[in-house]
Amino acid sequence: MPQKPKKQATRLVVRQVTLADHEQVVRLQLECFPGMKPWTLPQWQSMLATFPEGQLGVDMDGEIVASSASLIVDYSEYATWHDWRTVADGGFIRNHDPEGDTLYGIEIQVSPRHRGMKLARRLYEARKRLCRERNLHRIVVGGRIPGYAAVKAEMTAQEYVAKVIRKERHDPVLTTQLSNGFIVEQIIPEYMPSDEDSAGFATCLEWHNLDFVPPLSPRGRLPLHSLAHDAADPLEAQPHVHRLGRDEHLHALRDDHRAPPSGSDTTSLKSCRSNPCRTRIRARPTSTTSSGSRPANKAY
Numbered sequence: 001m002p003q004k005p006k007k008q009a010t011r012l013v014v015r016q017v018t019l020a021d022h023e024q025v026v027r028l029q030l031e032c033f034p035g036m037k038p039w040t041l042p043q044w045q046s047m048l049a050t051f052p053e054g055q056l057g058v059d060m061d062g063e064i065v066a067s068s069a070s071l072i073v074d075y076s077e078y079a080t081w082h083d084w085r086t087v088a089d090g091g092f093i094r095n096h097d098p099e100g101d102t103l104y105g106i107e108i109q110v111s112p113r114h115r116g117m118k119l120a121r122r123l124y125e126a127r128k129r130l131c132r133e134r135n136l137h138r139i140v141v142g143g144r145i146p147g148y149a150a151v152k153a154e155m156t157a158q159e160y161v162a163k164v165i166r167k168e169r170h171d172p173v174l175t176t177q178l179s180n181g182f183i184v185e186q187i188i189p190e191y192m193p194s195d196e197d198s199a200g201f202a203t204c205l206e207w208h209n210l211d212f213v214p215p216l217s218p219r220g221r222l223p224l225h226s227l228a229h230d231a232a233d234p235l236e237a238q239p240h241v242h243r244l245g246r247d248e249h250l251h252a253l254r255d256d257h258r259a260p261p262s263g264s265d266t267t268s269l270k271s272c273r274s275n276p277c278r279t280r281i282r283a284r285p286t287s288t289t290s291s292g293s294r295p296a297n298k299a300y
């Protein structure tokens with residue numbers, strides 16, 4: 001009896017994308033964001049030259065089936081967080097600031113053929129790793145709510161988002177972001193009028209890096225080796241300054257987010273009063289045209 005050939009195991013790797021992946025990522029974008037213009041070659045080259053570690057792909061047996069793009073910004077320098085064109089520099093990310101404190105996600109996508117396989121989770125995990133390695137304070141992403149338009153006659157966007165947070169409804173994008181530990185900071189009306197499925201609404205979400213060590217000066221960061229608890233730690237000489245500051249910061253975060261002591265994977269709709277970025281994030285209708293070839297406001 002002839003032996004049945006053994007099925008090859010699928011090889012799945014999260015890796016930095018390269019110039020050679022441009023065509024594949026464009027194909028993915030056309031599948032995931034129909035009607036939107038994909039990255040041009042100059043945008044792609046610029047993103048990879050500026051911040052290669054932030055441009056990730058899930059490689060399944062040699063095919064890019066999911067990808068994400070991000071840059072680092074200084075949180076305090078951005079007044080209009082919802083404006084994709086500004087924060088993404090129209091897709092060129094020349095505003096990437098290696099000394100910044102926030103990883104800003106400008107795109108995430110999974111091929112429709114591979115959704116629900118936790119590939120988005122792999123990309124979010126890779127972003128979180130990057131955030132910890134760079135000692136960044138947070139990840140900020142914007143999000144569509146593509147399940148909302150179908151029920152908008154029955155409830156407001158706020159009610160819809162609250163139901164998704166309470167797990168009474170499922171939204172293909174927001175549920176994914178919440179299950180990856182992001183907290184809704186704000187609901188933005190007229191964020192992207194062309195996003196009919198979301199009825200133009202979007203959310204601004206944050207994930208806080210609880211391992212973040214506050215910098216000693218506004219622009220200076222503690223070196224990563226300061227996290228090591230060994231005698232050679234140069235900060236050992238001033239443990240009070242370093243570790244007390246960090247603990248206080250963690251307590252503040254936990255109180256602020258009413259998170260259980262165990263961790264960061266909590267979800268809640270924060271009240272505007274307690275929202276630390278309330279003054280920085282303003283909902284303002286913006287144009288849908290862009291200086292690059294992508295729309296002015298795009299979900300991340």
Ligand SMILES: CC(C)(COP(=O)(O)OP(=O)(O)OC[C@H]1O[C@@H](n2cnc3c(N)ncnc32)[C@H](O)[C@@H]1OP(=O)(O)O)[C@@H](O)C(=O)NCCC(=O)NCCS
Pocket residue numbers: 032033108109110111114115116117118119120121122142143144170172173175176179180299300
């Ligand atoms: C949003 C997107 C990236 C998610 O990708 P994905 O690979 O399906 O995501 P994952 O499989 O990692 O996670 C989906 C989550 O939703 C949950 N989920 C999926 N279907 C669900 C359902 N019917 N009910 C409840 N939860 C459900 C999954 O359980 C999973 O959470 P878990 O990891 O805690 O189990 C993908 O849908 C996409 O590319 N959409 C188009 C582009 C887009 O809009 N991007 C986002 C811009 S803001």
